[in-house]
Amino acid sequence: RYQSNTASAVLETITNIQPKESGGGVGETREAIVYRLSEDMLSKLPPDYIPHEVKARLVKMGHLNSMNIFLRQE
DSSP states (O other): OHHHHHHHHHHHHHHHHSOOOOSSOOSOOHHHHHHHHHHHHHHHSOOOOOHHHHHHHHHHHOTTOHHHHHHHHO
16 A cells, blocks of 8 residues: 555656646746746846955954954854
């Protein structure tokens, strides 16, 4: 019984992750939706920081500043 249930669960998972057939081809594919959403998320990210510039700013603000200590730990 356990093996039958496990096999059924595996087969159900396999069929659930298969691409779905669309009747009329109307609308975006799942891949297009994921691509669009990922592009949107990437566009909202801040630019990459330059480590030596950040370090220079932290030194300028003071080594023992409590916020600098916290930021270095993070």
